[in-house]
Amino acid sequence: MPEERIYEDLSLVRRRANTVFWIFAALAFLVVAYYWKVQILEHKKYAGLAEANRTRARVLAAPRGLIRDRNGEILADNKASFKVSLVRENVKDPDASFAAVSRLLGIDEPTLRGRVDLHKDLQLFEPIVIADGLSAVDVAPVESRRLEFPELVVESEPQRFYPEGVLAAHALGYLQERTPEEIRAQPDRKVRAGEMVGKTGVEREYEDILRGEDGSIIEVVDSLGRVRGERARQFPVQGRDVVLTIDRRLQGRIEEALEGREGVVVVLDPRSGEILALASSPTFDPNRFITRFTPTEWLQLMNDPQSPLENRAVRGLYAPGSIFKLVMSVGGLGFGYISEGTSVYCSGSIQIYGAVRHCWFEPGHGAMDLINAIKNSCNIYFYQLGRRMGIDMIALAAGRLGLGRKTGVDLGGEKDGLVPSSEWKMKALKTAWYPGETISVAIGQGQLQVTPLQIASMTAMIAGRGKGIRPHLLKGAGPAGAAGAGADGSASPAAPAPFKAATFESVIAGMWRSVNDGGTGQGARVADFDVCGKTGSTQTMSREAAERLTRAGREIKTHSWFTGFAPRTDPRIVVTVLVEFGGGGGATAAPVAGRIFELFKELEGT
Amino acid sequence: MMIDRRLIKEIDGVLLGLILLQSLVGVFFIYSSAHFLPGHFHVRQLIWIGISLIVLALVLVVDYKFFVSLSVYLYGLVVAVLAVTLVFARLVAGTRSWITLGLMQLQPSELAKIAMILVFAWLFAEYKSAYLTTQHTLLALSIAAVPLLLIILQPDLGTAMIFLAIIGGAFILAGLKKKTIILFLLAALVVGIGGWNLGLKDYQKRRVTTLINPLHDPRGSGYQVTQSKIAIGSGGLAGKGFMKGSQSQLRFLPARHTDFIFSVIGEEAGFLGVLVVIVLYFSLLARMFLSVAKARDRAGVYIIFTASLLLAFQFLVNVLMIIGLFPVVGITLPFLSYGGSSLLTSYVACGLVMNVKMRRFANV
Numbered sequence: 001m002p003e004e005r006i007y008e009d010l011s012l013v014r015r016r017a018n019t020v021f022w023i024f025a026a027l028a029f030l031v032v033a034y035y036w037k038v039q040i041l042e043h044k045k046y047a048g049l050a051e052a053n054r055t056r057a058r059v060l061a062a063p064r065g066l067i068r069d070r071n072g073e074i075l076a077d078n079k080a081s082f083k084v085s086l087v088r089e090n091v092k093d094p095d096a097s098f099a100a101v102s103r104l105l106g107i108d109e110p111t112l113r114g115r116v117d118l119h120k121d122l123q124l125f126e127p128i129v130i131a132d133g134l135s136a137v138d139v140a141p142v143e144s145r146r147l148e149f150p151e152l153v154v155e156s157e158p159q160r161f162y163p164e165g166v167l168a169a170h171a172l173g174y175l176q177e178r179t180p181e182e183i184r185a186q187p188d189r190k191v192r193a194g195e196m197v198g199k200t201g202v203e204r205e206y207e208d209i210l211r212g213e214d215g216s217i218i219e220v221v222d223s224l225g226r227v228r229g230e231r232a233r234q235f236p237v238q239g240r241d242v243v244l245t246i247d248r249r250l251q252g253r254i255e256e257a258l259e260g261r262e263g264v265v266v267v268l269d270p271r272s273g274e275i276l277a278l279a280s281s282p283t284f285d286p287n288r289f290i291t292r293f294t295p296t297e298w299l300q301l302m303n304d305p306q307s308p309l310e311n312r313a314v315r316g317l318y319a320p321g322s323i324f325k326l327v328m329s330v331g332g333l334g335f336g337y338i339s340e341g342t343s344v345y346c347s348g349s350i351q352i353y354g355a356v357r358h359c360w361f362e363p364g365h366g367a368m369d370l371i372n373a374i375k376n377s378c379n380i381y382f383y384q385l386g387r388r389m390g391i392d393m394i395a396l397a398a399g400r401l402g403l404g405r406k407t408g409v410d411l412g413g414e415k416d417g418l419v420p421s422s423e424w425k426m427k428a429l430k431t432a433w434y435p436g437e438t439i440s441v442a443i444g445q446g447q448l449q450v451t452p453l454q455i456a457s458m459t460a461m462i463a464g465r466g467k468g469i470r471p472h473l474l475k476g477a478g479p480a481g482a483a484g485a486g487a488d489g490s491a492s493p494a495a496p497a498p499f500k501a502a503t504f505e506s507v508i509a510g511m512w513r514s515v516n517d518g519g520t521g522q523g524a525r526v527a528d529f530d531v532c533g534k535t536g537s538t539q540t541m542s543r544e545a546a547e548r549l550t551r552a553g554r555e556i557k558t559h560s561w562f563t564g565f566a567p568r569t570d571p572r573i574v575v576t577v578l579v580e581f582g583g584g585g586g587a588t589a590a591p592v593a594g595r596i597f598e599l600f601k602e603l604e605g606t
Numbered sequence: 607m608m609i610d611r612r613l614i615k616e617i618d619g620v621l622l623g624l625i626l627l628q629s630l631v632g633v634f635f636i637y638s639s640a641h642f643l644p645g646h647f648h649v650r651q652l653i654w655i656g657i658s659l660i661v662l663a664l665v666l667v668v669d670y671k672f673f674v675s676l677s678v679y680l681y682g683l684v685v686a687v688l689a690v691t692l693v694f695a696r697l698v699a700g701t702r703s704w705i706t707l708g709l710m711q712l713q714p715s716e717l718a719k720i721a722m723i724l725v726f727a728w729l730f731a732e733y734k735s736a737y738l739t740t741q742h743t744l745l746a747l748s749i750a751a752v753p754l755l756l757i758i759l760q761p762d763l764g765t766a767m768i769f770l771a772i773i774g775g776a777f778i779l780a781g782l783k784k785k786t787i788i789l790f791l792l793a794a795l796v797v798g799i800g801g802w803n804l805g806l807k808d809y810q811k812r813r814v815t816t817l818i819n820p821l822h823d824p825r826g827s828g829y830q831v832t833q834s835k836i837a838i839g840s841g842g843l844a845g846k847g848f849m850k851g852s853q854s855q856l857r858f859l860p861a862r863h864t865d866f867i868f869s870v871i872g873e874e875a876g877f878l879g880v881l882v883v884i885v886l887y888f889s890l891l892a893r894m895f896l897s898v899a900k901a902r903d904r905a906g907v908y909i910i911f912t913a914s915l916l917l918a919f920q921f922l923v924n925v926l927m928i929i930g931l932f933p934v935v936g937i938t939l940p941f942l943s944y945g946g947s948s949l950l951t952s953y954v955a956c957g958l959v960m961n962v963k964m965r966r967f968a969n970v
Contacts, residue, residue, distance in 0.1 A: 010907055012736060013779050014898045017911045020778060021895035024918045028888050031925050032881065038839045038929060039877040046839025053836060054852045222856040223833075 055231055056221045059192060062212025063158035065239035067172060067202060069248040070276075070475055074163060076172055076203070081159035082134040084142055085127030085194070086116060090151040097151055104142060104149065105131050115293070118180060122193050127153050129177075129194040133291050146226065160196065165285045168251050170311035171244070171278045171411070171473055173201020174286040194292065201311070202242060202473055205410050209477045212239035243476040245274035253599050254279050257592055263560075263579040264312045264452040266471075267596060270460035270565055270574045273469030275409070276600075278453075280316070282308040314407075314414040317449040318578060321536030322377045322520075322585065323561050324398075324444030326462060328385055329374055329507045331397025334499035337388045340506045343369050346380040353436040357383055374510025375519035377535065379443050386442025391433055394441055395421035400498035402468065403450055407457045409471045418449040445539060455563050456576035462511075463532075463565035463574055465504040466497025508532050512568055515590075523590030524564055524575075526597045532571075533564020533593065535585030557581035562589035566597050573600050616964035617666065618897075624890040625941060625956055629655050629949070631883060632867065632942035638849045639862035639870045640944070647863050647944050654946040658953035665957030669965060673958070674731065674905050677724035681749070684721040687714040688756040715765040716947040718753045720954050722769060723912045725749060726776040731905035737781035746776065761807065764935040768919060775915040779908060830860040831930045838872035838880075838929055845876030863944040865936060869928045883942070884925075891918050894956065897963045906962040913955040 038046070067076035084105060091097045098116075102109040112130060119128045139154045146152075160175050176199040183193055192214065198204035215236030220229040245268075254265050254277045267277040282304075289298040301309050310316065320327075332338040348364035350357050359365065359379040365372070373381035386394065398404060404419035418424075420441060422433035440446035453471060460469050511532035514521040521533040537558040560582030565571040575593045582588035633655070637648035665673075673680075691714050729746055750773045758766050782790075802811065837853035846852070851873035853859050859866050859873075871879050894914040901907045917940045924939040926932035938945055940952040 010898075010901065010904060012781070013904065013907045013911075014901075016779050016781070017895065017898040017907065020775065020911070020915065021892065024891065024895070024922070025888065027922055028884060031922065032884055034929065034931065035838070035872070035877060035880050035884075035925075038835065039841055039872065039880065040843060042839050043842040046836050047842065049836045050840035050852055053833075053858055054856050220856070223858040228856065 054220055054222075056219050058155070058217050058219060060215035060217055060234075060236045061155075061157045061195070062214045062236035063238045064160060064212065065210040065241045065477075067210070068241060068243050069246045069251075070244065070274075071248065072243070073248045075168060075244065075246070075248065077161045077163055078158040079161040080156060081132065082136065082139045082154060082156050083129050083132035083194075084134065084139060085129045085153045085155065086151050087125060087127050087153060088116070088151070089124040092151075101130070101149065101152065104145070104152075107131060111293075119193060121180060121184065126193060127155075129292050132157070132293075133159055160286075160290050162285070162287050164248070164252070165287060166283045167248065167255065168246055168278065169201075169283050169286055170280040170313065171201055171246060171275070172286065173203035173205075174199055174284075175203055175290060177292040196290070196292070200309075200413070201411060202244065204412055206242050206474065206477065209242055210239040213237040240477050242474065243478075244473050245269075245276060245475045246278070246473065247276045247603070249603055250596075250599060251277040251279065254596055255281070255283070257595050257599075258579075261579050261582065262306060263577065263582065263589075264316060265578075265592070265596065266313050266452050266456040266574075266576045267600070268456055268460060268469075268471055268574050270463040270469065270571050273457075273460065273471045274475065275471050275473050276573070277596075278311075278313050278473070280310070280312040282306050284308045311411065311413070312578075313453045314409060314411050314451055316451060316578075317415055317417060318452070318559055318561075319446075319448050319538040320403075320444040320450045320455060321538035321559070321561055322444055323450075323455055323534055323536035323563055324441075324448060325374060325377060325382050326458070326507060326511070326534050326563075327398050327401055327403065328382050328389070328394065328442055329370060329510065330401060330462070330499055330503055331394060332385045332389060333370070333503045333506055334397065335389070335393055337393075338370060338385060340370050343367050344373070344378075344381045344384050346378050348380075350380050350383060352383055352387060352439055353434075355436060357439060370506060371510040371513060374507065374534065375513040375517060377514070377520045382442045383439050386438050387435070389438075389442075390435075391438045391441060392421050392423070394438065395419050395424075401458045401461060403454055403458065407451075407453050407471050409453055410473050414453070415451055417451055417454055418447055420447040444536060452576050452578045455561070455578075456574055459563045459565055459574045459576060461498075462504055462507060463571035465501040465508075466499055468498075508568065510534075511564065515564065520584075520586040521562060521564065521590050523586055524562060524594040524597065526566065526594055526601060529597055529601050530567035530569070531564055531594070531597050532566065532568050533562055533575075533590070535590055536561030536563075537583065537585045557583055560588040561585045562593040564593060564597075566600075572604075573597065575600075613964055616966070618893070618960050618963055621890065621893050621956065621960060624886060624893065625953070626655075628883075628886055628890065628941040631871075631886070632944070634848070635867055635870050635874070635942070636863045636944045638851075638874060639854045639859070639867065641849070642855070643863075650946075651944050651949070654949050657946070658950050661950060662953045662957040662960075665954055666961055666964070668961075670727075670906065670909060670958060670961045673724055673961075674728045674909075677721065677728040680721045681725045681753075684714065684718045685752050685756065688718060688753055692756060692759055713765075713947040715757050715760070715762055716951040718757065719765070719768060719772065719916060719951055720958075722750065722753070722772050723909060723916065723955070723958065726772070726912060727905040727908040730776065730780055730908050731903070733780060733904070735781070737783050738777060738786065742780070743777070743786065746773070762936070764923075764937040767923070767935060768916065768937065771919040772912050772916060775912050776908060779911055830866070830934055831928075833858045833860065834866055834869040834928045835930050837869045841873040841876040841879075843877050845872075845874045845879055848874055850874060865924065865934075865938055865943060866928050867943050868925055868939050871942075887921055891921070894959050897959055900963045900966045902962075902966050906966075909962050910959050913958050916955050917952060 063078040066074055068074055086101065098109055098112055102112050107130065115130055116128055122128065142152055142154050162172065175196040178195050178197050198207045198210065203210065213236060215234045217233045218231040219227045220231060222228055250267060258265060258279060258281045262281055265277060265279040266275065268275045284301055345367050346359055346365035348359050348362050365376050365378045368378050368381045398419040404417050406414045406416055425431060425433050437446055441448055457469065457471050461467065511534050512530065513519050515524050515531045515533045520535045524531050524533050537560055539558055560579040562585050563576040565574045575596045577589040577593045579588045579592065633648050633651050636651050640647040729749065733742065750769065754766060754769050757769065833853060837851060837859050840853065849855065851870060853873050854862050854870045859869055862870055871883055891914060894910065897910050898907050901910055920937050920940050923932055923937045927934055927937065938948040
């Protein structure tokens with residue numbers, strides 16, 4: 001082998017190789033420098049990110065406080081349930097994920113998408129509840145396939161439960177999920193997406209007492225969201241209990257007494273304004289839609305023409321009919337238009353302001369004083385009284401007895417009702433008052449509108465001989481069991497009596513005779529209980545239409561009223577009954593009220 | 607072909623020691639990052655180190671000149687195997703790069719790297735001009751193009767890049783004129799634009815765009831880089847401690863025991879650990895590169911240089927990739943990452959360097 005083959009000149013390639021090595025060395029140095037920057041200079045930032053990575057804060061929903069009746073029996077309870085939420089952050093392929101989740105949970109895909117869309121404002125890591133009210137059996141398939149569904153989170157939560165179902169549903173109200181709009185509207189308040197809040201009734205009114213304080217838990221999780229440990233935990237604090245003035249037994253029996261008829265019953269204590277029972281029919285079972293999802297059932301109820309979700313006691317507007325004669329009597333006596341002995345002759349009809357008006361009793365009642373006029377509910381007497389008083393004095397009396405404005409009951413959405421006056425008509429309809437209209441108002445028709453609760457409240461004032469009350473449902477609130485602490489309801493505004501006690505005594509005498517002396521209210525009579533009351537029946541359409549229908553031989557059903565109290569001296573109970581399309585008040589509402597008085601007496605005895 | 611006693615004395619013990627040290631560091635962190643997975647990866651890696659050592663010994667026994675003379679056949683074999691792989695291999699993670707040989711799974715593209723080293727050594731062994739001629743450039747390119755295309759078709763972008771590095775290294779050594787460099791850059795631009803629009807799969811494009819903004823797609827391809835950076839950065843100066851890294855133990859890090867093993871080191875051993883490993887690498891590669899002074903012939907220089915470059919390039923790409931300075935292309939960290947094929951290739955590459963070095967005296 002020649003010499004130069006053995007030791008050939010390799011200096012050029014060696015130099016090039018060395019150059020490349022030193023380039024590598026320089027790059028390696030830069031790598032070290034960059035790692036220095038990330039690990040030393042930016043350490044804090046990445047340490048924080050690593051911490052956020054491995055920990056997950058989870059809300060521990062606080063159970064709502066219980067709602068109890070006046071005897072401590074539970075009307076609204078909590079039960080354990082599970083919910084499944086979706087965390088968008090963990091969704092890899094939205095289309096595949098939606099399809100798989102919808103199959104797994106049996107939710108149809110558009111619903112699921114709509115649900116997630118509804119909460120698109122939320123941060124990606126915030127869970128969106130996609131199914132709730134589930135049992136342990138329901139969530140088992142989700143739990144067992146956790147690895148396949150890292151986007152799903154199963155959590156237990158206390159769910160509202162109404163052990164008595166429909167009982168006092170309107171007073172209790174129901175819950176619904178906080179809407180995204182509400183969350184957006186209160187960015188500062190501690191509101192959480194997906195939480196259930198009181199929407200109506202006591203649940204809404206006393207939301208602040210009932211809602212507890214949510215706890216939280218900081219868990220250590222791995223990349224698949226599996227919990228590996230716990231860092232810190234703050235236990236949820238259950239909301240305080242609310243004790244209502246409602247008597248569960250009375251309430252239950254009253255709902256039975258209504259026998260499915262549409263109508264309202266309000267029972268309250270005239271001394272304190274405590275509502276012992278409040279029934280509005282038709283009703284609903286709030287258990288059926290305690291869910292975050294607008295269930296078909298709820299939508300049906302919403303669209304039901306009978307509006308079972310509406311609390312007719314505070315939101316139903318009715319003409320008071322002959323009940324209004326109590327207002328006329330108190331006003332007439334109180335303002336001095338009549339005295340107890342003032343007599344009017346009823347021949348069955350009368351011509352006033354050029355029109356013939358009839359008494360409901362065609363043969364006529366004959367000579368009537370005030371007490372008999374109340375007892376027989378004589379129209380002619382009150383036409384005459386109405387003519388004497390004029391609309392504005394009638395309105396003044398009605399206002400003093402609490403009509404035409406909210407009673408101030410602790411239930412949302414209460415209606416004002418309407419007491420017409422000349423001033424009102426000028427304002428609202430831009431025309432002058434016709435004296436003829438006064439005659440309709442005098443017997444509780446025309447534009448008059450009242451809620452059943454206003455009538456109950458007015459009756460309580462009559463029973464109290466002028467002492468007004470504010471009807472209310474809250475008896476007390478506090479930690480579980482400590483009922484009565486801080487009861488605020490009984491403190492009613494100590495307004496001066498609007499009329500003298502003697503005025504009320506005369507009217508009460510008429511009411512007593514109406515029930516106990518063969519008057520229109522005799523259906524409400526209870527032995528040894530001295531019930532005092534007044535019936536009413538109200539036309540549900542204009543007089544002309546009614547006459548047309550009568551001529552055609554059609555039966556016209558009127559709303560049927562009864563309001564009264566017992567016993568006559570030191571009254572302890574007020575009962576107001578309204579049966580929609582129940583016919584005459586004496587025929588339908590009075591017997592229902594009678595049964596309630598009897599029940600109350602019975603329960604009081606036990 | 608019996609090995610001489612004097613030859614054994616010439617074996618670079620320091621280099622061997624560095625390789626073994628680096629491999630053992632790897633085993634420790636493979637244990638840390640995969641002990642909770644079934645499969646005993648650390649034990650398997652130890653077995654692979656043993657196998658690799660045996661293969662390394664076998665490489666040392668045979669004179670590298672013999673390997674170079676066989677390189678053309680090896681090249682033919684590699685092309686054939688790559689073609690077969692492309693047709694028959696199962697699709698794993700979107701690529702067809704694995705073939706199963708009995709119990710072992712092998713990546714033929716790893717073998718192809720060694721074949722390329724030897725083929726270039728063979729090609730340039732007698733090439734004495736100061737600069738590369740056009741004919742030689744085209745010849746070298748067409749030799750490299752066949753396996754390169756087959757690998758791109760798998761598709762395995764990472765290995766293809768390493769191939770380009772080997773080719774580029776050989777060309778640098780042979781001498782590139784300015785004109786040729788400009789020509790190559792232009793060609794790279796055209797191929798790059800064309801490849802982006804026609805050749806690259808969507809996931810590959812995402813990996814490149816993710817490099818520019820990893821938060822653009824934090825759950826997709828950016829996820830790996832983001833998590834890796836968090837792991838490294840949260841390690842700080844001294845790290846969170848062996849087996850105490852939350853990113854690795856709670857599995858936020860992807861491919862912890864393979865491509866992202868260095869992130870585990872960064873998290874659990876901190877900057878000090880990173881520094882130690884990089885210094886080890888630097889010593890190892892310095893010892894390999896600087897061995898060109900000991901090569902007795904041109905083929906030896908090419909072997910040492912391309913083999914060193916192979917490891918240096920993989921090292922750089924990997925440590926840049928896991929910290930977000932390079933697209934995630936699936937390149938392992940030599941000696942440290944779990945994986946038999948990768949380990950074996952690295953050992954064989956070192957073996958070739960040691961082979962050349964120990965036979966520096968001609969005709970002994």
